[in-house]
Amino acid sequence: MRLGMLCSRxxxxxxLLITELNRRGVCYERIDDGEIVFDLAQxxxxxxxxxxxxxxxxxxxxxxxxxxxxxVRCINRAAxxxxxxxxxxxxxxxLRAGVATPRTLLAFTPEAAIExxxxxxxPAVLKPVVGSWGRMVTRVNDxxxxxxxxxxxxxxxSWQQHVYYIQEHIAKPGRDIRAFVVGDEPICAIYRYSxxxxxxxxxxxxxxxCSIEGAVGDLALRAAQAVGxxxxxxxxxxTHDGRLLVNEVNHTMExxxxxxxxxxxxxxxxxxxxxxxxxxxxxxEPGFSQSVAPITLSVA
Amino acid sequence: MNCPECEATITLSPDxxxxxxxxxxxxxxxxxxxxxxxxxxxxxxxxxxDWGE
Numbered sequence: 001m002r003l004g005m006l007c008s009r010x011x012x013x014x015x016l017l018i019t020e021l022n023r024r025g026v027c028y029e030r031i032d033d034g035e036i037v038f039d040l041a042q043x044x045x046x047x048x049x050x051x052x053x054x055x056x057x058x059x060x061x062x063x064x065x066x067x068x069x070x071x072v073r074c075i076n077r078a079a080x081x082x083x084x085x086x087x088x089x090x091x092x093x094x095l096r097a098g099v100a101t102p103r104t105l106l107a108f109t110p111e112a113a114i115e116x117x118x119x120x121x122x123p124a125v126l127k128p129v130v131g132s133w134g135r136m137v138t139r140v141n142d143x144x145x146x147x148x149x150x151x152x153x154x155x156x157x158s159w160q161q162h163v164y165y166i167q168e169h170i171a172k173p174g175r176d177i178r179a180f181v182v183g184d185e186p187i188c189a190i191y192r193y194s195x196x197x198x199x200x201x202x203x204x205x206x207x208x209x210c211s212i213e214g215a216v217g218d219l220a221l222r223a224a225q226a227v228g229x230x231x232x233x234x235x236x237x238x239t240h241d242g243r244l245l246v247n248e249v250n251h252t253m254e255x256x257x258x259x260x261x262x263x264x265x266x267x268x269x270x271x272x273x274x275x276x277x278x279x280x281x282x283x284x285e286p287g288f289s290q291s292v293a294p295i296t297l298s299v300a
Numbered sequence: 301m302n303c304p305e306c307e308a309t310i311t312l313s314p315d316x317x318x319x320x321x322x323x324x325x326x327x328x329x330x331x332x333x334x335x336x337x338x339x340x341x342x343x344x345x346x347x348x349x350d351w352g353e
Contacts, residue, residue, distance in 0.1 A: 007319065008319075009319055009320070009321045009332060009344065009345075010317050010318075010319040010320040010321065010333075011321055015317060015320060018317065019315075032319065055351045055352070056348065056350055056351055057350040057351075057352065058350045085350075130349075130350060131349070131350075131352065132351065132352020132353055133351075133352045133353070135352070233353065250352075250353040251353070252352075252353045253353055254353045
């Protein structure tokens with residue numbers, strides 16, 4: 001197997017994966033997404049399998065398309081990255097699969113967005129369709145706040161920030177859940193506790209072990225399958241009446257705070273999965289021919 | 301090796317990798333290992349809009 005690892009900066013996670021590969025004596029080539037130049041006239045690339053660990057949604061999305069068009073098996077697939085990296089696509093995939101997720105509305109002008117927010121009621125949550133680590137996720141508690149945020153996005157934001165992705169606010173019990181799914185197996189989960197309503201560990205949340213058995217594992221696996229499967233981190237919310245909802249699915253999961261917390265050797269499980277992949281696929285046409293079903297927009 | 305931001309002395313791991321992100325123990329700034337041979341550190345690039353997981 002000619003193995004590649006697509007990387008940007010080498011974070012703790014990438015170093016753990018590299019250490020695991022070295023420990024097993026597995027040869028691989030690092031693909032630096034800041035240095036690589038693809039000659040698109042060249043229809044072959046010297047890889048069978050590539051593990052994507054780029055920190056950049058854009059760079060990974062385009063690199064994976066180039067690789068898959070040349071028959072390289074990518075983990076995760078370009079279609080999965082495209083779905084997970086765009087909240088609209090994620091929500092559509094979850095809804096199509098019947099996976100419980102917060103009620104979500106979509107609008108394209110501040111006026112329509114206000115109408116959507118007030119359909120859901122305050123507080124409501126605004127999110128950028130592309131964004132991670134809780135960045136620019138906003139809870140609007142009243143109309144004054146909603147109007148201020150929407151005006152700022154309208155005036156200062158890029159075209160993508162004029163896509164207003166609006167969700168019902170879920171009153172969490174001071175925590176959420178992150179479940180790790182590798183292939184067909186939910187392998188472990190953590191609670192992320194925070195006094196702040198945004199509970200990303202990137203924003204300082206504290207991790208504790210959470211049982212992956214039962215409803216948590218079942219829902220995480222269904223969510224992972226809904227977006228196309230692979231190596232995924234599924235973020236779950238607990239409602240006040242005991243339901244579990246899928247908040248989002250992450251395609252290049254960070255897990256440094258979860259290994260000791262869960263007792264699961266996450267990098268080893270990832271490398272197990274990668275090395276068990278069938279090398280090479282048929283050359284794929286660009287445009288995500290292995291994508292999930294086409295997007296259909298729901299009307300509120 | 302000294303931190304390029306605050307010039308504190310940084311003790312580096314022997315298994316450092318090119319592109320690795322480390323943190324200055326003194327000022328806390330993120331540093332990128334530009335190369336291990338010869339050893340070169342620089343302030344890590346600022347986070348971009350599409351970065352994440």
